Amino acid sequence: MCTATRYPEALPLRTLKAQVVLKEVVKFCTTFGLPRVIQTDQGSNFTSKVFGQMLKELGIKHHLSSAYHPESQGAVERFHQTLKTLLRTFCIETGKDWVDGLPLLMFAVRESVQESLGFSPAELVFAHTVRSPLKLLKKQLIGKDTAPISVLDYVSSIRDHLHKACELAKTHLSEKQSKMKAHFDKKTFSGSYVIEQKLSETDYVVGTPDRRRKKRVCHVNMLKSYPQTPSMRINNSVILGNIDSHLSYLPRSQREDIVRLLQKYPTLFSDVPGRTTVLSHDIDVGCSVPIKQHPYRVNPAKRELMKAEVDYLLQKGLAAPSQSPWSSPCLLVPKPDSTFLTKPDSFPLTQMEDCVDKVGASKFVTKLDLLKGYWQVTLTARACEISAFVTPDNFLQYNCMAFGMRNAPATFQRLMQKVLSGLGNCEAYLDDIVVYSHNWEDHIRGVENVFSRLNDAKLTMNLAKCEFAKAVVTYLGKKVGQG
Known part of the structure; x- marks a missing residue:
């Protein structure tokens, strides 16, 4: 689909191999010309070398949309829904195969006025309205033929019409987008505000400094107390002291x-992240010269939050004052050629879909989460020096693996596979662990085996994010359990 004119193209293919797709792309280009940019999803046919090489030879830039993020090409995804609805209706009403109706439906879509543009896609591409069945019927009813014009006048009128249509389409699209945004923003939260004066039992003066009217009178029914956001850091000791309320759904x-298991492994539920002895994280930058960067400027509110986090790191021994020649604002430092200094670790992550599928129709599902999992992995001496970071108030270096390090996911996945290797009915994606079983005895045995492995590895769990023996849990963004 052309995102400028919303002109769609749909072709029935028996296979989606790169060679077949390329053949159809070339056919499309012979009709409409070579595009400057082609955007696709990350299918293997589009990311193949032959597809990329062909686009490079044709001088076409290739943009890949974000994985699992269809909003990055919303116009195409929305058209897919429309086309599927049309094909379903065609097959039901005519009893024919969808392939037979595809050309007719595409003709109908192209000659229909696009609501956001105000013109039909065909009119914006060909600069005239196509001769559709309705146009034919109109001509038969009216019975008037247009007077012939010269070729020069026809070409001139086509150019003028196309120019005016494009300008009007841009204006119409901008108006529609503004209207949709205004409609979407109606429920946008604004506040919080302070009550400045009480006028009566039901009326109050509220200060609204971020609005056009700096003060306004509100009825009590329009007011609602603003709840302060509680701290997200809930200690394991607090949850353990009230564990029965967290397990009230169980007989x-x-x-x-479950309580017996929690009491059997008390070190698993410490308030401080543990330090595993299974492996350490290393940072290999080759022969690169140390790079020094200055801290980013931050507003006072964020500076206080940063200071509190640094104090927590120092208090728990996760960071220490540094004299390293390296200095970074907690980000990887890119070279001038836009490549990263750190050599990559190619250890593969577990497929998220495989983890979800293996839970299947299990009757009991337990989801476990590690307490700041990355911080439980120590750094080598070389990595500690390279991990030095600077804030407006401190110059420190990590003693543990920090969030944002390039190879941190690979290191942590390697750790989890070493710790949990050989255990059945258990999957781990980074620090998210799921244990699943079809009966209670197997489930308790499986959870205890996982606890034992984690305890031996000196790891610590986060009880606030753990769910024990539920029928359905949300794991990796999906509802799993009970099939």
Whole structure:
């Protein structure tokens, strides 16, 4: 689909191999010319070397949309829904195969006025309205033929019409987008505000400094107290002291089994992240010269938050004062050629879909989460020096693996596979662990095995994000359990 004119093209293919797709792309280009940019999803046919080489030879830039983010090409995704609806209706009403109706439906879509542009896609591409069945019927009813014009006048009128149509389409699209944005922003939260004066039992003066009217009188029914956002850092000791309320959905006997496991491994639920001895994270930058960067400027509010986080790191021994020649504002430092200094670690992550599928129709599902998992992995001496970071108030270096390090996911996935290797009915994607079983005895045994492995590795769990023996849990963004 052309995103400027919304002109769509749909072709039935028996296979989606790169060679077949390229053949159809070339056919399309012979009709409409070579585009400057082609945007696709990250399918293997589009990311193949032959597809990329062909686009390079044709001088076409290739943009890939974000994985699992269809909004990056919303116009095409929305057209897919429209086309599927049309094909379904065609097949039901005519009893024919969808391939037979595809050309007719595409003709109807192209000659229909696009609501956001105000013109039909065909009119914006060909600079005239196509001769559709309705146009034919109109001509038959009116019975008038247009007077012939010269070729020069026809070409001139086509150019003028195309220019005016494009300008009007841009204006119409901008107006529609502004209207949709205004409609979407109606429910936007604004506040919080302070009540400055009480006029009566029901009327109050509220200060609104970020609005056109700096003050306004509001009825009490329009006011709602603003809840302060609670701290997201909930200690394990607090949850353990009230564990029965967190397991209230379980029968008493099953609840006692879970509590017994929690009490059997007290070091698993410390308030401070543990330090594993299974492996350490290293940073290999080759022969690169140390790079020094200055801290980013931040507003006072963010500076206080940064200071509090640094104090937490120092208090828990996760960072220490540094004298390293390296200095970075907690980001990887790019070279002038836009490549990263750190050599990559190609250890593969577990496929998220495989983790979700393996849970299947399990009756009992337990989801476990590690307490700041990256911080439980120590750094080598070389990595500690390279990890030095600077804030407006401190110059420190990490003693543990920090969030944002290039190879941190690969290192942590390697750690989890070493710790949990050989255990059945258990999957781990980074620090998200799921244990699943079809009966209670197997489930308790599986959870205890995982606890034992994590305890031996000196890892710590985050009880606030753990869910024990539920029928359905949200794991990796998907509802899993009970099929």
